[in-house]
Amino acid sequence: MTTSQTRGEATDIAAATRSVVRIVVFSSIDGQRTLIGHGSGVAVSADKVITNAHVVDSARIDESVTFTVIPTEGNATYKARLVAASPGKDLALLQLTQTGRLIPASFFSGIVGDGADVFSIGYPANVDIALEQSEEDVLNPTAPVKTRGSISSGRSSKSVESLLHTAPIAPGSSGGPLVDACGRVIGINSFGSTADGGGAEFYFAISVREVATFLQNLKVELNTVINECRSVAELSRAEADREAATRAKTEAEARVATELRNSREGKVRRDAEHEVIAERENHIALAGLLLILATVAGGAAWQFTEREQRERFKVAAGFGGVALISALIVFFARPSFEEVDERVRAAMTESLPQTKSQPESDDIAGTGKRRCVIQPDRSRVTISDTADVRFDWTQDGCINGRTQYVDNGGNWTRTFVPNNDAQVSVVSYAPESQTYRIERYLLGIDAMGAARASRKRYDVTSCSSDPESLGKIDNMNKAVREVLPPAPNEILVFACSVE
Template sequence: MFRLLRPLLALCSLALLAAPARADQQDIAAAARGVVRVVLVATDGGDAYFVGHGSGLAVAPDKVLTNAHVVELTRSEKNLVIGVIPSEGRKSYGGRVVAYSPGNDLALIQLEEGSLPVSTFYAGALGDGQSVTAIGYPGTVDRAQGLSLQQMIEPMGTVKTNGTVSSGRSTRSFDTILHTAPLAAGNSGGPLVDECGRVLGVNSFGSVSDGNDAEFGFAVSWREISSFLRQAGVSATHTIVPCRSMAEAEAAAAALDQGDRDRTEQSERAHAEQQRDAMQKARDQAERDIIAARENFMAGSAALLALAVLGIGAGGLFYTQGKEKQAIWWLGGGGALLLGALLLFLLRPGFSDLEARIDAPIDTGSTSNNAYAWAGDNVCRIDLNRSRVTVSQPIDRPFNWQDGGCVNRDTQFLSEGSRWRRTLAPNDANFVAEQIFDPASGQLVVRRWLPDPDTMAKARALVEKAQVKGCFADADKRTVLATLESDLRALLNGPPNERLVHRCQKGRLTVDE
């Protein structure tokens, strides 16, 4: 029965590998943290009146991108103020328009204070029918919930709607992305993101439906956005690495690792066979050398024996003739030659010392990285085939390694078996990163989580309390660092958003890199 099921199971496995897995929803949640509500409020003395609102996304910690039509009234109505309301946290911020482009419906708002999680754009080609999500603050939802002005100017979660890209159509005035994710008034200025949470465009407007037709949305494309931000002096974070799920990345890495192991095994088998052949040739040569040496010894022994017979015969002849002195010399010489012949015969090489005579071939196999001197400057180059990249720039990184786990002269790693590990929660970034270095393979893996603000604050508090900066060999400090590592990993529920795999080698990054 099992033999009959085996082909079916194999086909099912292939189908699962071939089918694209959906990206993790936590990436969409992470992308939503950079989305804000942009509120216009009119002031009249001590009174404030709600005028309207839209959505926006952070393109720098202190700058928000939105639609020009969202803030259009502020150009003519001087009593209007702009409020920027994050999706998470407890504070709201004021802002002012610093760049305005009605031609492609884009505007840039400068925060008066505060800092926001920055969005990452996808600058690659879009696929027809690919899944997208619109994130923002549709007014229909606000009205359905009966939100007051006070509630609308407090941090509140975003609304997400799903659809697909319908490529091939754009507006005539500027470049847009046509999609089917439902939009409503208030979504304007919010991002349209892919399954990895990267921003594809900024939602601008939707088609009008009488209730019978399908509705479509139009988002300002990256081409328009990049030009606008460049002119405004903003360098937006962007990537061209296609989106894939963590499961896809891990499956691809496992397949590549298996291929590497198979090639290594084949290489080792071929090398072992070469070594066996070389050893056999060395053994054959040693046997031929022994046979040749034995023949030489035997020939020498026979020659000495012949001369010894002649010498002894001559000595006997001289003795019979009464020439005792000559007889002694010849008999002595013949005896010495006889002794030499016997010694040559007895000392002829035997096959018992064959192993000692084998000239073993030198092993020319490649040396393992287990013995590689990583100390000093290294370059760790990202391996996109084994990585899952969402919001980070896929760049190579310098990696100065010192014995004892000191990295880049300022970060202490801890040894865990054959690998070294360190988890970081930077104050100037909204992620927690776990770095794992394996000296045996020269592989550096960086796993990044994009947690919510509360978790990020807890992680930073743990780091601040531990006070384990720099590199050190002190056992007490390493104990504190080990406790910090354990506490940080306990905060990180679920899989990481990113898995960046690097291959390290000796060298230094150049200025161009």
């Protein structure tokens, strides 16, 4: 089973707070609205919030009770109504009565490891009191309180499956999330033990399994992930090690190939040298033999002249001339030592493997459909599902015929800043390694505003290989990156293949 056990990163915990809300409870007496308490909650959709049943318990006995949901950022607050409550499980669901823009949390449905780093997020009332918060202050969006602790597994309440932990909560924190180091909700904080006699206090959160069952009965879908929580630093080190190992393997293969080629070339050169020397010796020997024959024929011709045997003289002289000329031709036709290099080149060329008419590398780099599968060991999943990604790719960086990417050292890259979702995605595709990568940044309202402003400065809406258009996209990518945090909250790495 997948476990979550790593140290938290500030950006992940900050991202988790975006889904946390304060729930303020009012009662109307003689037409006068009175604040009677507050708790915490976490958004499970844009208009639904889960909290503890005991936070909304007053609504069961007082029909005048109303709820106000206050996000951590922005200016909006929302009225809400109680949809359902389960006192035995200490869970309740609120529905906003107006269009909501809450950011749904991501829930971790795996096993939380013993001793894992965890954080409680919520609005403890004692902090409000210590800071002398007025009722008006309580009704304004405020950053929640984050406390740190660890999981003590193996202990649970008998009436409900719960997580025992040491991240402090207090009245007002009830209903807020307990999150892991990646900012994923692992439970809904509910109650704590009493520190009698100076003993330590411990706290309990309702498990995600109980939350999922409760919401499933209400036909509410929960956004869950199960992948192991890995730090960005750990993932970066692993990726660097992977790249180093790949480079080392490539270099080793290149060295072996070079050594084999050098060894092969050395043997070919030695053989070529022996062949040239042998052929030269053969030519010289044959030329010498022809020269001897020419000399003998010349002597015979002289003898025939003395005896006035003209016919025999002609034959001997002709034969001697032909032999002499042949000797000269054979001698000067002997191969030179320069032919050794030519023969080595020819032999090495013939020994190379024949290339295919349609090499695989061309298939990879060329136009066509791609299917990409998540690589869990190379990814850090905090909010997204990990379904396969499919797209149609062209060599000039156009995806699906409508979205242009720009080449960045072999990685074709595009930055996406949606108008509605509170996240920025930097997406890249490397045709050579067939790797599709998504780096996702989960930002607050101000940071998203800055990213959207940077994006809107550039009109880049369609595919085009025109240098001016590519320059705009490149500048847009750089402008958005300037306002992003140093590291993403989520990294998804996919291995692709040609469909």
